[in-house]
Amino acid sequence: MRYVQEFRQAAAVQAWVEAIAQRVTRPWTLMEVCGGQTHSIVRYGLDTLLPEGVTLLHGPGCPVCVTPGSVIDQAIAIAQDPQVIICSFGDMVRVPGERQQSLQQARAAGAQVQIVYSPLDAVAIAAKNPDRQVVFLAVGFETTAPATALAIAQAQQQQLTNFSVLLSHVRVAPAMTQLLADPDCRIQGFLAAGHVCTVAGLAEYPAIANRYHVPIAITGFEPVDILQGIYACLDQLESGRSEVVNCYGRAVQEAGNLAAQQWVERVFAIADQDWRSLGTIPEGGLEFQPEFKSFDAHCRFAITGAIALTSVNDCISGLVLQGQKQPCDCPAFGRTCTPEKPLGAPMVSSEGACAAYYRYRRTQVMN
Structure with a gap:
């Protein structure tokens, strides 16, 4: 398949591994931001091919993982109303909230929870069920926010008064800034999410890059993409530079997708946002523009943001999301925490670091 197979070829991978080995003269620590990149790194063992001393930290780039547990608890609370249908992406229904309950458990107890593949599916469900309130649980980074904005605009055009959104979209760049501002930060370069x-x-x-003197390489998700991004970061670190390099030119343009950005700006405004395990990040998320406030599930159902935290002593997912620990450092990994019975979100999501280690390295980690 074009743009896939050629970026997985062993000869190309080996060439980049050798180039990295020849360029590196000292230890360096990089962080890949995206959970999709984490899965590729673990799946193909890319971190094991790097020179000794070059360390990859797994970042909080899993949208399901960083959605606050309180948001899940709010969705569960709304779902107790028999006149409500909660619509969610598949991964989200299995993620535990602060009270260690999930939407999947709520559905088993009788709540109307439907898995959708697009927020537009939720709009269609609302149109077909005018006597029910339909709530879409909107999570994800800048990648998925335009579709949510379009769904809200479509619902407004159709004059659907029974559709609302429980909003928890997050923005990546402010999270990177917060990680770098930590006095104990080990990150010397970023592989940014393509x-x-x-x-x-x-x-x-x-x-x-300028403020914190860290190189940032925009990378894709195949082995060659990731190794090219690693080389770009290490090359800058070795020469004392800190610039932004686009290593994913086949998909990324400097300006991005202007039409998608316009939809987001029309419906949403930038706001402070709670991230699971990272706390409140300034400008780390989105809120409704006044024109679309009637679609805010918080207003429609008069729900609050804070729900008491239930501590899970064995779970270190917070430290994993911050890149301070690896999944294999967790005493619960693969024992009391599995994809079937997860203690934390990174074991649930298809982009979670713990899920990646469980799928590809469970035997090595647990032996």
């Missing part, structure tokens, strides 16, 4: 940049462009990254 799909996010496809929509949002590169405008926010130069300021981060």
